[in-house]
Amino acid sequence: MQYQYRSRCAAVLATAVLTAVGATLAPAAVAEPVSAFYVPPAELPTERGAIVKTQAMSVFAVPPGKDGVWPVAAQQVMYTSRTQDGQPVAVSGTYIEPTQPWQGSGPRPTVVIAPGTAGQGDQCAMSVAFSTGLAVSTDPLSVSANQESMSAAAWSGLGARVLVTDYIGLGTPGIHTYVNRIESAHAVLDAARAAHHLAGTGPETPLAFWGYSQGGGAVAAAAELQPQYAPELNLKGTWAGGPVADLAAVLAQIDGNLIGGAIGFALNGFTARYPDLRASLNERTTPEGRALLDRLSTACIGDVILEKPFTRTDALTVDGRPLLEHLQSVPGVDRVLSDQRIGTLRPTSPVLITSGRNDDTVPYSQARQLAVDWCDKGAAVTFRTNELPPIAPGTTFVNHFGPELIDGFGTNNAISYLVDRLNGTAIEGCTFD
Missing domain, CATH: 1.10.260.130 (434 Repressor (Amino-terminal Domain))
Incomplete structure (x- = not known):
């Protein structure tokens, strides 16, 4: 099973890379500016994670489905969440229901993906660029890429349902509260509830969180807030890569x-x-x-x-x-x-934290300290160090994004870690590599 899974994952990843690059470079890869879809109604449902509305979307940056159909059918979705003060708010995102069987054991899981830094303008919302891979607006000139095409493609190809959140205030009205621990966590946890509504499944559905950089901080915050904010969710594991834990x-x-x-x-x-x-x-x-x-x-x-x-x-x-x-x-x-420091609460489900020792954007020391803080509270934490040497420090591209590719899909394979958790393989205590 493990060999078959790794072979399958390699194939999915290769296809994901090719389609993501192709979509980004294609002449047609220019999304329309933010549309009326992102305007919420005057009255929002009171339930957290309720579906406000959906809209069909064709995704070119994800591999063909079971029957070779491409582009892949997905949905833009708007769901409800809460601000840090408990006020109802609408959040947008992208939902992909896979056509392929789940490659792990047990029921099909849900994977919520929290994106890395996209920006603060509404046109930067990941769902705006999700269809074609690149969103370009001209007044003023602005460019935003779908950074999560590879992760969405990998998980969808493995048969998991995927919801990529846009976070509070990206696409939808209001300021995007960038790296706000509480609001990022709420957006992720309510995205899981929204995905279950869309799939017609219940809170017992196996669930995993995936995020890197800003996304790593968002899923780390969600993992530690889940026991109190969304205790009904069946969270099996989290990958918090290069997490923003100490702002x-x-x-x-x-x-x-x-x-x-x-x-x-x-x-x-x-x-x-x-x-x-x-x-x-x-x-x-x-x-x-x-x-x-x-x-x-x-x-x-x-x-x-x-x-x-x-x-x-x-x-x-x-x-x-x-x-x-x-x-x-x-x-x-x-x-x-x-208020924004992650690590003050104990997650009750396993977490994999990865960080590059020479990360020039999100410091290694604060990511490791997060693992120590959680471990001291009795959480099940695996911490893995990426030893990529310093290359052009301060430019972000290699020493920050390099570990994302290596840890997410390569030698520190976060997918394997989460599939093991979704398959029911138990893990306890703390490991520091």
Whole structure:
């Protein structure tokens, strides 16, 4: 079974890579701007994870189904969730019901995928780019890629149903609360509920979470909040790759690197939820700095790389000190950072955490500390180190995205880990490799 599974996985992965690249490069790979679908009704269902509406979608970036039909049929979906203050909110995403048998044992599982950093503008929502692989808008010029085509293709090819969340505020109205621990977790957990509604299955359905970078932090937060927010879910395991667990450490790391502008995504999201911080932030930033934050609120990560690569926050402050240094002196910021720290609660299902020792974007030390924190609380944690050597530090592409490919699909094979959990193979205690 293990040999057959690995052979099947290799075939699925190869096809996924080819279709993802083909979809991204195809001339037709330009999605329409955000449509009326993303506008929720005035009244939302009170149930968390309820389906608000769906819309058929053809996906070119996923391999053909059981009968060779391509493009693959999927659905844009809108479901209900909650903000950190408990307010009902609509969240969008992409749902794929596979046509192939589940390649593991037991009933067909659900896999919820939490995407890596896409941006903060509505056009950056993963579901906008999901069909063709690339979304391009012109007013202003903005580019966003479907980063999760490979993971969705791999899991769909193995026969799992897949729901890729867009998170709160991406596509749908309101600011995207980037790397907000609570709201990211809610979006993931309610995505699982929504998937079960769409599939006509119940909470006993085997469930796994998959995420890297921003997505790694989102699924890590979901795993530790699941016992209290969604105790009915049958969560079997989580892969939290390169997780954003200690926000302060991550913001300090990316300041000045290729995607340094992503700091603005975090600041915009947190001042929306903690509005009393806005005045203090405005006092410490220059007019150019405030203008950049406004621009970032409607930008995708591709726009950051094209327009403002290697942004340093000391160029945005009134006295030339890094912005994080300023914020740490603002009353209330310590509470915000404490609220966002992952690792204070114990997940009751197994978690695989992977991290690159030389990750130049999401620090290795804070990912390992997350594993230590959970292990100290009695969780079942496997921590695996990626030893990829430093290559062009600060450019993100190799030392951050390289471990994602290696750990997700290669030698640290997160798919194998989760399939074992979904197959019922027990795992206890902690392992650090």
